[in-house]
Amino acid sequence: MCGITGVMIAGDGQVDQASLRHMTNLIAHRGPDDDGFFFGAGVAFGHRRLSIIDAEGGHQPMFSPDERVVLTYNGEIYNFQQLRRELENLGHRFKTSSDTEVLLTSYLEWGADCVNRFRGMFAFAVWDTRTQELFLARDRLGIKPLYYSTLPDGTFIFASELKSLVAYPGIRKKLRIDALEDYMALGYVPDPKSILDGFDKLPPAHTLTVNKVTGQQRMRAYWNLDVVTPAVGDEQPGELIERLEEAVKLRMIADVPLGSFLSGGIDSSTVVGLMSRNNPDPIETCAIGSDDPLFDESGHAQLVSDHFGTHHRLRLASARDGELIDTMAEVYDEPFADMSALPTYRVCALAREKVKVALSGDGGDELFAGYRRYRFHMMEEELRSRVPLAIRRPIFGALGAIYPKLDRAPQFLRAKSTFEALARTSAEAYCQSVSKTPDSVRLRLYTQKMHNRLFGYHPHDRFKKLAAEVHGAHPLSVVQYIDFKTYLPGDILTKVDRASMAHSLEVRVPLLDHKFVEWGLRLDPESRIRDGVGKAVFKDAVRGILPDAIIDRPKKGFDIPMASWLRAELAPELAKLQQSERLLDLGVFDRKALGKLVDEHLTEKRDHHTSLWSLIMLDKSLERLDVSYS
Structure with a gap:
């Protein structure tokens, strides 16, 4: 895993070498093993390397044999060995055994279409002197980040993290108002926005080509999720495990020590189980528990560790982790309010003590509908489908307005949010259900100046647009699609990337193998939530692999007792x-x-x-x- 930076000057100017080196060194944590630079005619790349595969031969930036094309790349191409054989059959010869050279050669052979052949996580840039074009690409699910900006003088800059871009000379850092509203609602700034005006993230599954001569920019989507095509039919639990095991085995290819996170949840436990049966030695696992028994799941992680015979290590989270607040701001750059970033940061530090690569179970809840909010949404959808919005909006809107908010009451008495949800469209209601700060609180927090500057913008506008893209899909698939486009890259994957890279740890996510995702989303939606139980098809598949106590226990998130911390230590x-x-x-x-x-x-x-x-x-x-x- 690595960190990349780049600058392309409009016209005949030259890139200031000291500036690019400074930008690159700011993300040295992403790649402490090596650095490299390319300075061409008005174009320059910086690279920080975390050596995982072919430590001796994968130095970057990497040049084509004729030195007319240069690459800087962050990620892993898991099918690089297969691609290498295909390219060798086409007449190409290789000097290294790295996936970096395979990626570069793929670009030389297939051009911009090379991204369609990659199976992995990546963000990369190619400067092609033959076309005088800069080509950027990001992986399908948004596992790896890529920020960019076009400055007023036409200079184009990009980097793995925002901290590198804002270090470029002469940058004006202006708050983006609609991104602030997104953040206050969702707890993160969703792609393609950033918190700064004029700075963007390349969306997942997109490429961007910038012509140095004309300044023209062409963005293209090269892949998308299909949740509209009818389901493939009856699910086969054995096929699910077979496909997931293949994804896990691909992610076990490394020339450095490898392990896994183990929370005790069904996803990470399954990944550990599949790793264990494909490795002759015990797997290194680690977990973060809590010193508050109500939030501690370390016993479940230990149960799984004992079941598979892993080398397991545990640390406890406590209110003292509040000391990390300033560190979190430095790690994430943009405001980021997922509280589980604190234990994630801790578990990455713990993992890095023993391994350089860790597998995680991220993505399983989005793929197989494991979140409780999916079940609530589907119950609300039953009512929404029976009563027209024109009737629901005034009736349930009025009930929601007068019903008291009972935070401390039993669940069945907390009907206010349900009434409010029934007064909205499906996409509007789902946006509210995932909000960190609900509309009512933001309404009173904001000044009139802020309301005026928003010009009526609301974060649910994006949710409604995404829902319209998959019109006709099953209601559950619609909200899963929304999560894959917003919450997964903006929150979950951002959280893991920054926390792991802060400790120079590479994290791989087999449940987000794009082929496995494509197959999983084609299963019958009714198999994901069955009789009020989420992730039903996945639980069926792992029965017999995991202990029943892990499969059947109620789901708990990677959570911390922040409410009480803020009343005491914080x-x-x-x-x-x-x-x-x-x-x-x-x-x-x-x-x-x-x-x-x-x-x-x-x-x-x-x-x-x-x-x-x-x-x-x-x-x-x-x-x-x-x-x-x-």
Whole structure:
């Protein structure tokens, strides 16, 4: 795994070498093993390498035999050995055994269409002097990041992380208002936006070609999820395991020590089980537990470890992890409010003590409908399908407005959110269900100036657009599609990439092998949630591989007791938040409303911990980025 940077100057200018080296060194954590630079006529690349395959032969940037094409690349191409054989049959010869050379040669043979042949995770850039074009590409699911910007003078810059781009000389860092609204609602900034105006992320499954002479930019989608085509028929549990095992085995190819995360959940446990039966030695596994028994799942991880005979290590998360708040702002650059980033950061540090590559179980909940919100959404869909929106909106809207919000009441008494959901369209309701800070709280937090600047924009606009792209699909498939386009790359994969790369650890995600995803999403949606049980088809498949106690236990997320932490050990952070001149001087948040939010949480009148954590991380991130409002 690596970090990449690049600059392309419009016209006849030359790239300042010191600037590019500085940009590249800022992401040295992504690749501490080696660095490399290319300085051409108005184009320059920087590279930081984490050596995983062919440590001696994979130096980057890498040049074509005639030196007219140069590559800088972050990722792994898991089918590189198969592609190499195909390219050799076409007459190509190789000097190294690296996947980097296979990627470069694939570009030389197939051009921009090379991405269709890759099975892996990647973000890369190719400078082709023959066409005077810069070619960028990102993997299908968005596992690896790629930021870019076109500056006012026509200079084009790109990098693996935002911190590198904002270090380029003369950058003006202006807050992007609709991205701020997205962040406050969702807890992350969804692709292709960033928190800064004029800086974007290349969307997953897209390429971008920039012509140096004309400045013309061409973006192209080369792949998409298919959730509309009718299901393939009856699912076969044996086939599921066979396909997943192949994906796991591909991701066990490495020239360095390899292990796995093990939370004790069904996904990571299955990955560990399949690794164990394809490796003669015990697998290195690790987990983060909690010193709060209500949040601790380390016993389940130990059960799986004992079952498969792994070498298992455990650390506990505690309120002391709040000391990582400033570190999180540095690691993620953009504001990022997923609280599980704290234990994820810890487990990556723990894994790196023994291995350089770790497999994870990420993606299983999105693929096989494991989240509880999917089940709730489908129950609401039953009612929405029977009553027209024109009737639902006024009736349930009124009920939602008058029904009290009972945070501490039993689940069956907390009907306010259900009423509000039934008053919305399906996509609007799903957006609200995944919101960290609901509409009602954002409405009172924002100043009138902020409301005016939004011009009516709402994060559910993107959800509605995505739902329209798959019109006619099963309602469950629609919201899964939305998650694959928003939550998965924007939250889950961002969380793991930054936390792992901060410790120079490569994380591989077999459940997000694109061939496995394509097959999994073609299964009958009714097999994903059956009799109110999520991930049913997956549980059927792993029965007999995992202990029944792991398969049948209620799902719990990778969570921490943040609500209580903010009332105790982290209460000083709330005091600092109320006095944050940086946050309040933006003109976005109302001082009195913010104070009331803090007071209600501290006095236990309401539970606002997700909103408050979002605000804390926003404050820390904007401080580091030194962002202006206008």
